[in-house]
Amino acid sequence: xxxxxxxxxxxxxxxxxxxxxxxxxxxxxxxxxxxxxxxxxxxxxxxxxxxxxxxxxxxxxxxxxxxxxxxxxxxxxxxxxxxxxxxxxxxxxxxxxxxxxxxxxxxxxxxxxxxxxxxxxxxxxxxxxxxxxxxxxxxxxxxxxxxxxxxxxxxxxxxxxxxxxxxxxxxxxxxxxxxxxxxxxxxxxxxxxxxxxxxxxxxxxxxxxxxxxxxxxxxxxxxxxxxxxxxxxxxxxxxxxxxxxxxxxxxxxxxxxxxxxxxxxxxxxxxxxxxxxxxxxxxxxxxxxxxxxxxxxxxxxxxxxxxxxxxxxxxxxxxxxxxxxxxxxxxxxxxxxxxxxxxxxxxxxxxxxxxxxxxxxxxxxxxxxxxxxxxxxxxxxxxxxxxxxxxxxxxxxxxxxxxxxxxxxxxxxxxxxxxxxxxxxxxxxxxxxxxxxxxxxxxxxxxxxxxxxxxxxxxxxxxxxxxxxxxxxxxxxxxxxxxxxxxxxxxxxxxxxxxxxxxxxxxxxxxxxxxxxxxxxxxxxxxxxxxxxxxxxxxxxxxxxxxxxxxxxxxxxxxxxxxxxxxxxxxxxxxxxxxxxxxxxxxxxxxxxxxxxxxxxxxxxxxxxxxxxxxxxxxxxxxxxxxxxxxxx
Numbered sequence: 084x085x086x087x088x089x090x091x092x093x094x095x096x097x098x099x100x101x102x103x104x105x106x107x108x109x110x111x112x113x114x115x116x117x118x119x120x121x122x123x124x125x126x127x128x129x130x131x132x133x134x135x136x137x138x139x140x141x142x143x144x145x146x147x148x149x150x151x152x153x154x155x156x157x158x159x160x161x162x163x164x165x166x167x168x169x170x171x172x173x174x175x176x177x178x179x180x181x182x183x184x185x186x187x188x189x190x191x192x193x194x195x196x197x198x199x200x201x202x203x204x205x206x207x208x209x210x211x212x213x214x215x216x217x218x219x220x221x222x223x224x225x226x227x228x229x230x231x232x233x234x235x236x237x238x239x240x241x242x243x244x245x246x247x248x249x250x251x252x253x254x255x256x257x258x259x260x261x262x263x264x265x266x267x268x269x270x271x272x273x274x275x276x277x278x279x280x281x282x283x284x285x286x287x288x289x290x291x292x293x294x295x296x297x298x299x300x301x302x303x304x305x306x307x308x309x310x311x312x313x314x315x316x317x318x319x320x321x322x323x324x325x326x327x328x329x330x331x332x333x334x335x336x337x338x339x340x341x342x343x344x345x346x347x348x349x350x351x352x353x354x355x356x357x358x359x360x361x362x363x364x365x366x367x368x369x370x371x372x373x374x375x376x377x378x379x380x381x382x383x384x385x386x387x388x389x390x391x392x393x394x395x396x397x398x399x400x401x402x403x404x405x406x407x408x409x410x411x412x413x414x415x416x417x418x419x420x421x422x423x424x425x426x427x428x429x430x431x432x433x434x435x436x437x438x439x440x441x442x443x444x445x446x447x448x449x450x451x452x453x454x455x456x457x458x459x460x461x462x463x464x465x466x467x468x469x470x471x472x473x474x475x476x477x478x479x480x481x482x483x484x485x486x487x488x489x490x491x492x493x494x495x496x497x498x499x500x501x502x503x504x505x506x507x508x509x510x511x512x513x514x515x516x517x518x519x520x521x522x523x524x525x526x527x528x529x530x531x532x533x534x535x536x537x538x539x540x541x542x543x544x545x546x547x548x549x550x551x552x553x554x555x556x557x558x559x560x561x562x563x564x565x566x567x568x569x570x571x572x573x574x575x576x577x578x579x580x581x582x583x584x585x586x587x588x589x590x591x592x593x594x595x596x597x598x599x600x601x602x603x604x605x606x607x608x609x610x611x612x613x614x615x616x617x618x619x620x621x622x623x624x625x626x627x628x629x630x631x632x633x634x635x636x637x638x639x640x641x642x643x644x645x646x647x648x649x650x651x652x653x654x655x656x657x658x659x660x661x662x663x664x665x666x667x668x669x670x671x672x673x674x675x676x677x678x679x680x681x682x683x684x685x686x687x688x689x690x691x692x693x694x695x696x697x698x699x700x701x702x703x704x705x706x707x708x709x710x711x712x713x714x715x716x
Contacts, residue, residue, distance in 0.1 A: 110143045110297075111135060115312065119356035120520075121511070122344055125365050126154075127319040129350070132311045137164070141301040146312055147178065149294040150349040157315035160298050166306035171299030178295050195279045202272045209265040212258045219255055282523060319346035321359050323569035324528065325585065329556055329599050331576055334540060336556050336597070338566065340532040342512060347524050354517035359531060361567065362509045510564055534562060541645035542602055546634040546698075552605040555647075557596045565590050575599045605644070606637040612668075613701075624708035628715070631668045631701040638690040646688050648698045653715060654682040660706045668701025 115131035135144065158173045296312065326339040342359040346352065512531040520527045538556035554575070560566060566589040573580050580600045589595045613631035618624055638644055652675075655662050670686060677683040686698050706712055 110145045111137065113144050113146050113310065113312075115146060115310075117350060117352060117355050118311070119358070120352060121358040121360050122319055122321045122342075122346075123360050123365075124363050125320050126315050126317050127346070127348070128157075128313055128315050129153075129348075130311050130313045132309070135308045135310060137166075137168075137300070137302050137306055137308045139302055139304045141299065144298040144300060144310065146296040146298070147293065149296060149314070150316060151177070151292045151294060152318055152348055153294060153314045153316040155294070157313075158296060159313040160310065161313075162308055162310040164302070164306045164308040166308075167303040168306070168308065169301050171301075173296060173298050175294050175296045178293050191279055191282050195276065198272055198276045198279065202269060202276070205265050205269045205272065209262055209269065212262040212265070216255050216258045216262075219251055219258075315364070316348045316350075318348055319344075321345075323567045325566075325569055325571045326574065327556075327571050327583070327597050327599075328574040329538070329554075329576070329597075331540065331554075334537060336536040336538045336558055338534040338536065339530060340512075340534065340566070341528050342514065342531050344518075344520050344527045344529060345524050346520055346522060349522055351522050352518070352520040354519060357514040357518035357520070357529065359512040359514065359529075360509070361511070512564075532564065534560070534566070536561065539645070541647050542605055543598075543647045543649065544605075544607055544634070544636065545649050546607060546609040546632070547651060550607040550609055551601045552607055552636075552646075554599040554602045555596050556599060557594065559594050560589050560591055563591055566595075571597065573597075573599055604639045605646075606635075606639065608635040609633070610635075618708060619705065625705045626708050626712070627703060627705045628712075629665070629701070629703045631665070632699070634698045634700075635695065636690065636698070637695045638692060641692050643689055643691055646686075646690050646696075648686045649677065650684045650698075650700050652682045652684050652700075652702055653704060657706075659710065660704065660712070662702060662704050665701035665703055668699060670697070670699045 113133045113135055115133035117129055118132040119130045121128045131146070155175055158175065160170055160173060162168065162170075298310075298312070300308075302308075321342045321344040324341045324343050326337075326341070328337040328339070329335075344357070344359070514529045514531055518527070518529055536556075536558040538558040541555050541557065542552040543555050544552050566585060568585050568588060571583040571585055573583050583598060585595075585597075610633050611630070612633055613629060615629050617627045617629075619627055632650075634648060636646060636648075638646075652664070653662055672686060674685045674687075675683075677685040684700070688696065690696060704712070704715070
C-alpha cells in the first residue's frame with residue numbers, strides 16, 4: 084500500500100547552499116489573490132493564496148506585481164502539498180515598468196483615455212459648426228455684391244430672396260442648437276474626466292513600481308502546492324465606532340460595535356476574510372532603557388564673564404572658586420563629572436587664562452571635538468537625563484542653534500493610521516462574512532459585535548452648569564471582550580439624538596455609563612437664596628462668604644425615575660481657608676468627594692410621576708482679612 088504524507092510548512096529558512104544553484108531549473112509564475120487581511124492601527128498583514136502545479140526538483144515560485152508600499156522584511160510563506168517540499172530564503176526586488184501596476188488605477192486610466200477621445204470628437208464637431216455658421220454669414224453678406232464690374236448682377240425676385248434668407252437662417256439656427264448641445268455634452272465629459280482624475284489621485288497608486296518576490300523550493304516529486312504569501316503593508320488602519328440604542332420602556336441597551344476601515348495600499352480588497360486587531364506593532368517590543376539622573380548644585384560666578392575678559396592682567400585671582408576646586412579633582416572624580424559640567428569647566432578655564440587678551444567668543448569651539456561633546460551634551464542631558472542647561476545665555480543660544488540644525492526635515496506624508504487605546508488588552512475581531520475595502524481610502528464600516536445590556540436608567544442634574552436633566556444609562560459590561568474608545572451614535576427609542584464618545588476602555592465586568600442627552604420631561608430650576616460677605620473676630624479679623632442655593636425638580640414622566648444631583652463645593656488648598664457646610668441649609672443624605680473627586684457632592688432619590696422636590700446646599704468660607712482669596716467664582 085502506497086503511503087502519502089501531507090506536509091505543512093511555514094517559511095523554512097534554510098541556507099541557499101543546501102539547494103545547489105544549478106538545480107534551479109526555472110521560474111514558476113504564481114497567480115495569487117488576496118484571501119485575508121489582519122488590520123492593525125497603522126498597518127495590515129495581507130495574505131495571498133494560490134494553487135500551483137510544481138514539478139520535482141529545485142525551482143522558484145515568483146510572485147510579481149506586489150504593491151510598493153509593503154514592508155520588505157515582513158514576508159512569510161506557508162503551504163501544503165502531498166510531497167516533501169522545502170523552502171529556501173525569500174528574496175525580493177523592486178521592478179520598474181512602463182505601465183501602471185495597480186489594477187484599479189489601470190482601469191481608471193483606460194477610462195480616462197476613452198473620455199479624452201470622446202471630448203476630442205465633441206470639440207471637433209463644435210468647431211465645425213462654428214466655422215459653418217461663419218461661412219454662412221460671410222456668404223450672406225457677399226450674395227448681392229459683385230466683385231468686379233464685368234460680373235453679371237445677381238438678380239433675384241422678392242420671393243427667391245425671402246426663401247434664401249429663410250433657408251440661411253434655418254441652417255444657422257440648426258448649427259447653433261447643435262453647438263449648444265455639443266457644449267453640454269462637453270461639460271458632462273469634462274465632469275467625468277475630473278472625477279476620474281480625482282479617483283486616480285485618491286488611490287495614491289499611480290506608480291510604475293512593484294515588488295517581485297522569489298521563493299526557492301525543492302520538491303521530491305510533482306505535486307499540487309497550495310501556497311500562501313503574507314506581508315505587512317502601510318497606509319491602512321481602523322478605528323472602532325458604535326451605535327448605542329436605548330429603549331427606555333424596556334430598559335435595554337444595545338451597543339453595536341463597528342470597525343471603520345480604510346486603506347490606500349494600491350490593492351483592492353474584495354470579498355476577503357477581514358480581522359481587526361487591537362495590537363500596535365509600531366510600538367515595538369523592546370524594553371526602554373533607563374539612565375542615571377545626575378544632579379548638581381549650580382555655582383555662581385564671582386565676576387560676570389564680560390568683565391573677566393576685559394579685566395587687565397593680574398585679576399585672574401578673582402575667578403570663580405569652584406574652578407580651582409575642580410582643578411584639584413583627581414582623574415576618577417573628573418571621569419564621573421557630567422559632560423555638560425565638564426564642558427563648561429573647560430570653557431571657563433579657557434576664559435580665565437585668556438583674561439586681558441584680545442576679545443574673542445569665550446564659547447567658540449576650538450575643534451570638532453568640542454562640537455561633538457556639545458552635541459552629546461544636548462542629546463544626553465536634554466533628552467535622556469531631563470536636566471536643564473542653567474542660565475548661561477551663550478550655551479542656551481548654541482544649544483538652540485544645534486537643535487535647529489539637527490531637526491529632521493520631514494517630507495509630506497499621507498497616512499490613515501488610527502489612534503487606538505487598548506489599555507494593555509490585545510484582541511482580534513473577525514468580521515462576519517466576506518468584506519470589501521476599496522483602495523481609494525473609502526471608509527468601510529463593518530459590524531464586528533453586538534453587546535446587549537440591561538442598564539440602570541437615571542437622570543443626572545448638574546445645576547451649577549445647566550438646568551437640564553441628562554438621561555444616563557449605567558451598565559456592567561458582559562462578555563470577554565473589552566469596549567475600546569471610539570465615537571458613538573446615540574439612539575433613544577429609535578430616534579437619533581446625536582453623537583457621543585467612549586473616552587476610556589471599558590473592560591469586562593466593569594461599570595460604565597453613556598449619556599443619552601437632555602430629558603425634557605423633567606423641569607429644573609436653580610435659585611441663589613443667599614450670597615453675602617462679612618467680617619468676624621475682634622483681634623484676628625476674618626472675612627466670610629456665605630452662599631445658599633436651592634434646586635427645584637419636577638418629574639413629568641409617567642413612571643418613577645431615579646434622580647442624581649451633583650454639586651461642586653469649594654475645596655481649600657490652604658489651612659487658613661476654612662470651608663464648612665451649613666447643616667440646616669443643606670439637604671441631608673449627601674455623599675462627599677463622589678468618585679474620588681474633591682468637592683463633588685451627590686444626592687440621589689427616586690421621584691414619583693408628577694412629584695416635586697428640592698435639593699438645598701449651603702456653605703461658608705472664612706479666611707484671614709488681610710489675605711486675598713483666589714479661585715472663587
